[in-house]
Amino acid sequence: MEYLLETDNLTKKYGNITAVDHVSIKIRRGEIYGLIGRNGAGKTTFFKMLAGLCKPTAGTFSIFGEPPEKTPKLRDRIGVLIERPGLFYTLSAYNNLRIQAIALGMNDDEYLHELLREVGLAEYEKMKVKKLSMGMKQRLGIAMSLVSRPDLLLLDEPINGLDPQGIVEIRELIERLSKERNITIMISSHILEELSKIATRYGIIHNGQLIDEFTHQELLKRCSEHIEIRTSDPTKSCTVLEQMGITEYKVVDKSIIQIFERLTESGDIVLELAKNNIKTLSIAVKNEALEDYYLAMTGGAKQ
Numbered sequence: 001m002e003y004l005l006e007t008d009n010l011t012k013k014y015g016n017i018t019a020v021d022h023v024s025i026k027i028r029r030g031e032i033y034g035l036i037g038r039n040g041a042g043k044t045t046f047f048k049m050l051a052g053l054c055k056p057t058a059g060t061f062s063i064f065g066e067p068p069e070k071t072p073k074l075r076d077r078i079g080v081l082i083e084r085p086g087l088f089y090t091l092s093a094y095n096n097l098r099i100q101a102i103a104l105g106m107n108d109d110e111y112l113h114e115l116l117r118e119v120g121l122a123e124y125e126k127m128k129v130k131k132l133s134m135g136m137k138q139r140l141g142i143a144m145s146l147v148s149r150p151d152l153l154l155l156d157e158p159i160n161g162l163d164p165q166g167i168v169e170i171r172e173l174i175e176r177l178s179k180e181r182n183i184t185i186m187i188s189s190h191i192l193e194e195l196s197k198i199a200t201r202y203g204i205i206h207n208g209q210l211i212d213e214f215t216h217q218e219l220l221k222r223c224s225e226h227i228e229i230r231t232s233d234p235t236k237s238c239t240v241l242e243q244m245g246i247t248e249y250k251v252v253d254k255s256i257i258q259i260f261e262r263l264t265e266s267g268d269i270v271l272e273l274a275k276n277n278i279k280t281l282s283i284a285v286k287n288e289a290l291e292d293y294y295l296a297m298t299g300g301a302k303q
């Protein structure tokens with residue numbers, strides 16, 4: 001089967017608020033899909049619907065090609081960590097996993113120890129959760145979501161609030177789970193920069209709507225080096241560029257032209273524009289930062 005997860009116009013309304021608005025996403029096996037959106041964009045609500053924690057107002061979704069309500073056991077094949085893990089703080093890391101295993105009707109102690117090793121908590125298995133650092137709690141939360149041996153992992157903002165070291169550890173763990181266990185992962189964040197280091201594909205969610213989707217390669221291309229040029233006549237400038245055989249360009253804010261090819265030929269471009277009576281007001285080679293790209297997509301200042 002081609003897609004492990006497929007949503008079709010998935011929608012959730014809370015009274016007048018449309019938290020998730022007709023979102024259709026298809027995720028292939030083995031992908032790490034980054035769902036990016038600001039606070040309140042609808043990421044958590046989207047995950048909650050997939051995890052069966054809230055009911056869609058409209059739309060459908062299927063996991064492994066089947067609607068989950070028809071095959072409730074399918075839910076075990078999804079591991080979920082939404083916001084903060086639900087942990088018993090006065091119990092040890094190991095006992096938290098054990099409770100999860102019992103709740104799922106599983107009895108494989110060795111696997112629980114293996115999970116603790118996998119998330120780097122083997123030395124701390126007897127330590128009470130309240131003594132673990134935030135990053136450790138988050139990794140334990142991921143171990144909890146792996147108890148059912150899922151094929152698909154939904155991680156909602158797993159790096160939120162972590163220090164740089166904690167972020168690196170979670171990132172490495174996610175990469176390992178993807179490579180070594182072949183788990184398909186959907187991870188949300190409001191920081192595109194962070195996801196850009198691990199995701200293979202991205203979706204931007206804004207006001208509940210999926211406004212863009214692109215692969216890692218496309219992201220690199222969109223944020224890559226380019227010539228940025230302002231001229232006295234942007235429309236005519238585009239015609240001149242086309243005549244020069246330049247097709248990889250886009251016009252931003254109706255006046256700035258970004259050119260993504262022939263980066264060493266700024267001089268020729270200026271000359272050609274001048275021949276056509278177009279004045280170059282400014283020209284520079286720029287590299288758009290990922291966050292700027294994301295802000296441009298979602299329109300407006302950082303929250």
Ligand code: ATP
Pocket residue numbers: 014017018019020037038039040041042043044045046157
């Ligand atoms: P955050 O990162 O802040 O959690 P998010 O992208 O996960 O943001 P959601 O938590 O899904 O966004 O919220 C989407 C919208 O739905 C917001 O406007 C939020 O206020 C609203 N919302 C979420 N849950 C409820 C609820 N139970 N009742 C009413 N409104 C809700």
